[in-house]
């Protein structure tokens with residue numbers, strides 16, 4: 001029997017301290033599932049686990065597990081610099097560090113410089129290997145990944161000891177994270193799951209978990225983390241209907257429009273689904289996932305708006321997701337059509353993401369790297385909003401920023417906010433829409449984008465960086481990282497602000513050569 005280890009697990013939901021209203025209400029609800037699962041697996045192997053979900057409200061440095069032999073950190077790319085600094089600090093105290101999560105999947109080549117282990121697809125065997133080896137790998141970490149996503153994962157019941165303290169930090173809404181499937185049968189070229197096969201997890205575990213939750217909360221709220229919820233729609237619904245009384249749990253899920261026909265939506269409503277997040281993405285591309293086929297432009301807007309309004313008759317909260325800056329977009333039309341969509345569907349909240357090439361997330365990113373269109377913005381800004389790291393094909397940078405500012409102003413004008421309030425009948429969805437519009441996501445983002453446009457027009461060095469004429473990072477970005485990291489800035493390893501934005505292309509070329 002190997003020795004008992006003290007294990008620390010840090011889930012970085014936030015990359016910095018925050019007092020933002022939306023973050024205070026929601027961050028604890030955005031905890032990831034995998035760090036909790038890793039906790040369960042480590043305890044099953046007889047180790048002691050100290051789990052921390054960092055929501056931006058805690059004193060992170062003070063709470064760090066300094067006595068840990070091994071620390072797992074889960075980070076999105078936006079929080080990777082925070083993770084790098086934490087790893088450096090913890091290693092200086094003698095801990096071995098492991099990075100998992102979206103950043104590790106997208107940028108393993110970079111992360112290996114700062115961690116002892118970096119993991120991709122993770123099953124229990126991978127964790128057992130790390131627990132067994134548990135040794136320093138410096139200056140280059142060890143990269144471990146399974147061939148595919150795990151076939152089964154511990155459910156809510158086993159993760160409860162980590163879920164409960166996390167949700168105690170959520171003041172109003174308490175959302176339990178659940179997972180029913182991995183991968184996706186669709187192949188949207190920009191998506192991390194475009195090449196990951198769809199697989200449902202065990203429906204029996206899911207049924208047990210739903211029953212268990214009813215013993216914990218009077219009316220639980222479940223947030224499904226499935227990349228595309230409801231692919232095997234009838235199997236899912238049958239399982240929910242067999243497990244719990246009708247409409248006894250509230251559910252939130254991300255699903256594609258092609259799955260949200262009226263009979264499906266009626267069944268979702270009967271089963272307590274209160275919020276859906278369908279991806280529309282573009283008026284000129286990706287018609288398969290909205291089942292609009294060859295219809296594009298204005299025709300697609302009309303069909304999709306009608307469907308979204310139909311869904312809103314049954315489901316009180318809809319977030320319609322768009323990707324801005326796709327290659328299929330050109331001129332004013334895509335933005336004008338989105339404004340029209342906002343007017344036609346006043347009850348829906350539009351979620352805008354800037355086209356982002358997250359390292360090796362999808363094969364399309366290779367094409368962007370080959371075409372030399374990737375701008376090496378520091379990871380800290382790669383959150384789909386604070387930087388677009390793919391040079392737009394059909395817009396100059398100022399044109400593009402003018403368009404997204406115009407769209408933001410239209411979407412978050414007081415008139416639009418009022419129309420959204422009137423069209424949203426349920427209390428929490430109505431106020432959630434207002435909070436989102438007036439905080440960082442709405443007003444804040446318009447303000448931020450105006451600042452970027454102003455700098456693009458007035459500061460030559462800033463513009464040169466966007467135009468790939470220099471790789472010298474503008475002060476604007478450097479100062480912002482320093483401010484966000486606070487005392488952790490001193491622990492950020494030298495050079496970590498920069499990364500090789502061709503790493504995926506280089507590793508792919510090497511793979512082909514081998």
Ligand code: B12
Pocket residue numbers: 012013014030031032033034035038072073074075076077078098099100101102103105106119120121122123148149150179182190191192193224225226227254358361382383384385
């Ligand atoms: C569910 C989801 C959410 C949920 C839940 C987030 C959460 N904390 O888990 C919500 C809606 C809150 C969300 C928010 C955001 N998301 Co999101 N989200 C997803 C989605 C659809 C599924 C991810 C998932 O849980 N899959 C199931 C898990 C089990 O599988 P997996 O992620 O592949 O993880 C495997 C391995 O990576 C590993 N692993 C994962 N975590 C860990 C942790 C440890 C310690 C270890 C050892 C291993 C490990 O094990 C898993 C099994 O093999 C993905 C897209 C997709 N199709 O995958 C985007 C995705 C992860 N999100 C993304 C982004 C950008 C965001 C936001 C920044 C968007 C925004 N601007 O607000 C925020 C950030 C939120 C935050 N900081 O917590 C990007 C991340 C890219 C990146 N490199 O950072 C993705 C990939 C989508 C995209 N744009 O391409 N998201």
Ligand code: SF4
Pocket residue numbers: 184185186187188191192193194227228256279289
């Ligand atoms: S439908 Fe969603 S999860 Fe599936 S490939 Fe497209 S974007 Fe990714």
